[in-house]
Amino acid sequence: MMDNSSTLHLALPAVYTVASATAPVSTLAQPRAFSTSVNPLVFFSILDHYLRRNADQDRVIGTLLGVRSEDGSEVEIKGCYPVPHLETQDQVEVDMEYHRTMFDLHKQVNSKEVIVGWYATGADLNSYSALIHDFYQKEVSSFPAVHLTMDTALTNERLGVKTYISAPVGITSKADNCMFIPIPCDVKYFKAERAGLELLASAKETEDGSTTLLSDMDNLERAIIEVQKMLERVSEYVDAVLAGTKPANNTVGRYLMDTVSVVPKVDAAEFEKMFNSHLQDLLMVIYLANMTRTQLAVAKRLEKLL
Amino acid sequence: MPTNKELSAALDIEGTVPIQSVQLDAMVVLKIVKHCREFAPSTVTGQLMGLDVNGVLEVTHSFPMPKNQESEDFEGSQYQLQMMRCLREVNVDDNSVGWYQSAHLGNFMNQSLIEHQFEFQQALNKSVLIIHDVARSSMGNLNLRALRLTPSFMKLYKEKKFTTEALAKAKLTFSNIFEELPITIRNTALLNALLFELETPNETAEISTSHLTTYKNSTLTNATKKKNKSVLTPSFDMLDLSLDPYVAKNLENLMDTIEDHQQEQGNYAYWQRSVERENKKKAAYLANRKTENVRRAQAGQAPLPNEDVDAMFKLPAEPSRLDHLLISGQIDTYCKQINQFAGPTLGKLFAAGELQK
Secondary structure (H helix, E strand, O other), X not given: OEOHHHHHHHHHHHHHHHHHHHOOOOOOOOOOOOEEEEOHHHXXXXXXXXXXXXXXXXXXXXXXXXXXXXXXXXXXXXXXXXXXXXXOOOOEEEOHHHHHHHHHHHHHHOOOOEEEEEEEEOOOEOXXXXXXXXXXXXXXXXXXXXXXXXXXXXXXXXXOEEEEEEEEOOOOOOOOOEEEEEEOEEEEEOXXXXXXXXXXXXXXXXXXXXXXXXXXXXXXXXXXXXXXXXXXXXXXXXXXXXXXXXXXXXXXXXXHHHHHHHOOOOOHHHHHHHHHHHHHHHHHHHHHHHHHHHHHHHHHHHHHHO | OOOOHHHXXXXXXXXXXXXXXXXXXXXXXXXXXXXXXXXXXXOOEEEEEEEEEXXXXXXXXXXXXXXXXXXOHHHHHHHHHHHHHHHHXXXXXXXXXXXXEXXXXXXXXXXXXXXXXXXXXXXXXXXXXXXXXXXXXXXXXXXXXXXXXOHXXXXXXXXXXXXXXXXXXOOOOHHHOEEEEOEEEEOOHHHHHHHHHHHOOOOOOOOOXXXXXXXXOHHHHHHHOOOOOXXXXXXXXXXXXXXXXXXXXHHHHHHHHHHHHHHHHHHHHHHHHHHHHHHHHHHHHHHHHHHHHHHHHHOOOOOOOOOHHHHHOOOXXXXXXXXXXXXXXXXXXXXXXXXXXXXXXXXXXXXXXXXXX
């Protein structure tokens, strides 16, 4: 067991030294530069699982699924499923059969995702964590298993998400002798998911946490307002620097420079031509689409008359 | 297939309030999006689970279905049953309330989808179909639609009677095959906490969620990646100016459908002509018979009966108008889509125009 908040800072440089010590155990893996990226769906599923836990349970665990990069140094956690388990004073029981069945089911849908580790809620790691981790370590064979924790009790008012791999401690390797080493963790998502996330994020400010879908137009409006706000902030900052009320920041300046230079310089006449042809295309398409719809509507009416 | 007796038996307690709207849990939205995106551009389906509460269908969980379920029908239902059993064990609402399917630029109107949804609605009256349009969602605005077959369509489909007459009688046109339900999305309190956390820049964080990478521009962001960047930086996919691929694809689809439509129309016209021909023949025969009867009456013989005429001339059966209906619906969807897309694009064009000046 280890106190994560105090060891965290110390452990980071230690990753390299301790990790090299683990090399004989996990021969294939290259624990240096080990990192994980997590799909937001995983967080969502864990929280949902936590909300649906049994009344007498204060932490839940589950299996993490994902893909590894070829050399095993990067793990992408893409999905997860809950696994029922029982913790008592002196022992811990994980429903292995359930875990296997679920994995088989998942494999039928997505054969690319394999077991990469496990998750638990709650901020602290205890000796049970080590035992469960040992089990998952066997599941993933030669690769290091990843352990992800999520602080659902909101200590420090954060949902601290942390990921670990383990390293054996002591001369003889025993299942419950291990040390959890924190590893870096990113959040990764795709374009289509980003749209979904954005919408979900817009729901967080409302009272009941619900939102409705936006039309394309509304969404565009939102984006434009956002841009306007950013521009305002930038120009405010620039004005402040010019007036001498704020110290100039070279990095920010360089970013601004880059941004401004990105705007393509197009000849006015050329642009006019491009603009007009696009506009005409678009109007033509709209016109044709509307014509088609009118035709359909006429056909509809005629059919009703029959 | 998704209809099984166990399910319907479990759902006997249904109330009588019709569903007014659909409420999706945030997790369900993400699950659907992920599943559809991973297998794009092929079409995938999955199950929705939840409860209906006073006219609001709350979808709280979903799971993907394995592909090619048509060929291995048995395994599909086996998979589903097992999955449901497993989910029940971890306190998920194991109550099937519908299914979802991915689509590309709205190309979802087809016979198999209708059949699937029909079976669903037969078994569970309150089931719903969620369409997630992957192509449109990737343009920066999540595109989800909740659909149900209308009662009048259900009735006609059950009787398999899609003649022009029946359609006119039921007042069924392409616009009321489906009814669309409004969708709301709900976050739980803990989720809100997570979203806030993702959004706030991580000043103290050493390890946790500190970087943002979207796949497409990961190389770009890597160069400019800053330490304390929040995960949910605003995205401006919506402001993308390139409209050509989208419109072109859409028009292509539209053209294909219109071709189908034309073919369908050809079939119909053919049928009409043959009916007309038969009718003409029949009329000629009847007239013949009449003159003969007149002659026979003059000769004092009994007139020949007219009854056998109907049996002699069989009118060809009217082809099913279902295809026609669906194709019209599809054309309508495409047109609407183009219009929906064109509005914001016009705005964007003019904005860009102003910017250049």
